[in-house]
């Protein structure tokens with residue numbers, strides 16, 4: 001079995017987000033970047049399936065500028081075998097990313113595709129579902145457990161109210177939720193080894209994918225600030241304030 | 250052209266998130282159709298017909314839609330959807346699962362989790378865990394949108410819209426339903442509750458969450474949690490509040506033993522009044538709290554429960 005994982009370069013989840021003064025976008029200059037945490041979980045899951053003998057090869061693909069090779073290398077350091085970068089400097093919308101990934105899938109023919117349920121920058125939660133539609137494949141979104149069986153994969157999904165188990169025919173697309181696994185830390189020898197693993201670069205043109213703009217970003221503004229209130233000194237004072245000042249109980 | 254709204258339901262009752270989505274839709278256009286796709290769900294269709302502002306209910310009642318499998322339901326919606334200017338669903342786990350698949354089938358983008366409608370094609374949505382608000386204009390002829398329930402009032406009921414049957418049976422055979430574990434609770438639904446009391450890692454174990462349940466019951470509220478409390482196995486996954494969990498905006502949010510990471514704040518900072526109970530006075534949660542109590546939760550929460 002061959003597994004394809006998609007990884008996105010995003011702001012580090014601990015980094016502070018600033019909005020540009022001209023409200024055109026967020027300012028990411030000099031900001032620490034990292035592999036999207038949900039994508040990291042996807043890589044970890046694929047590598048575990050390989051270690052368990054269920055998969056033979058794990059391919060990591062990223063769509064983005066040259067700098068996203070860092071995140072592909074990070075995936076290779078976690079245990080992926082080779083990387084593919086779809087080079088573009090444009091900040092692509094989900095459907096365009098899905099179209100590029102769909103072409104990579106047609107070329108690579110993986111049995112399973114694992115990706116993050118959402119990227120922590122755009123918070124869109126779309127690409128996996130869109131890719132499934134484009135390829136007419138089943139989707140197991142928000143997965144907290146994956147069990148491979150003969151010709152099928154069972155996915156336990158985190159849904160409103162609890163958990164749902166679905167059976168999907170292969171090839172299938174799975175998007176990860178937080179509880180799927182806890183990614184390992186890459187060891188120094190593995191980081192060194194990752195530098196020598198193959199990394200191919202393709203472009204939207206060489207893939208033959210035509211991209212289209214679906215929305216226009218008009219502006220980005222900071223959210224309404226919430227200011228700190230007061231400290232109360234006792235439970236009695238808290239109840240008094242909630243009753244008489246805030247009037248919420 | 251009319252607007253198609255996808256009803257959220259469990260084949261028995263219409264879920265509240267649908268009503269907030271109807272309010273958002275009414276800010277985009279006049280003629281609102283509500284699709285109920287499910288199995289043995291006539292009761293949901295009747296409830297849907299009573300929602301103010303709806304001009305027609307479409308009922309696709311077929312066993313292939315029983316479990317809202319994305320592969321079947323998205324095909325159904327995309328086939329119906331070509332006749333509409335907008336397709337809207339609540340940003341629930343169902344809406345998030347199905348709607349992007351619809352968008353790709355129609356070769357259009359999706360605008361996720363909108364919090365404000367500026368015009369029929371321009372919307373606001375939070376990005377970067379709510380640390381920035383983007384204003385986006387859709388360029389697509391069919392606008393596919395998910396709606397954040399807490400950002401819109403619920404539409405009222407009392408209407409009597411006609412119900413039209415949709416005779417489309419779409420079965421992909423790509424996916425099948427195996428099982429479901431849905432927690433039963435007498436408390437109000439987390440995303441709609443007027444009071445939410447959430448616990449974090451500081452709760453220490455699942456038993457101490459009964460402390461929060463007792464307070465919730467006295468206030469008629471729901472119980473939530475931070476990711477750390479869910480990851481530790483204290484409580485089930487579906488009560489996680491935050492960027493990647495549930496979004497809540499109650500009149501009163503009480504955070505107990507929660508530090509206030511940005512990913513948590515993203516899910517609750519639009520609450521009207523925020524109370525924080527934490528033993529660490531430096532905890533970031535205090536910077537968004539209207540009322541902060543620096544105390545050991547194992548003393549403060551039982552006292553609170555007793556005195557309410």
Ligand SMILES: Cc1cc2nc3c(=O)[nH]c(=O)nc-3n(C[C@H](O)[C@H](O)[C@H](O)COP(=O)(O)OP(=O)(O)OC[C@H]3O[C@@H](n4cnc5c(N)ncnc54)[C@H](O)[C@@H]3O)c2cc1C
Pocket residue numbers: 013037038120448449450451452474475476477478489490491492493494495505506507508509510511512513516526527528529532544545546547
């Ligand atoms: C991709 C990603 C997505 C995430 N999504 C979410 C999300 O949706 N929701 C979410 O909540 N988090 C999310 N997180 C995790 C988030 O970053 C924090 O790790 C998490 O919110 C911390 O939970 P906590 O506040 O319970 O734990 P901690 O940060 O460990 O805080 C525990 C607090 O309890 C206090 N405490 C301990 N004992 C007591 C006591 N006896 N009495 C009083 N106070 C006490 C401590 O002082 C401390 O402030 C996400 C992280 C990532 C990377």
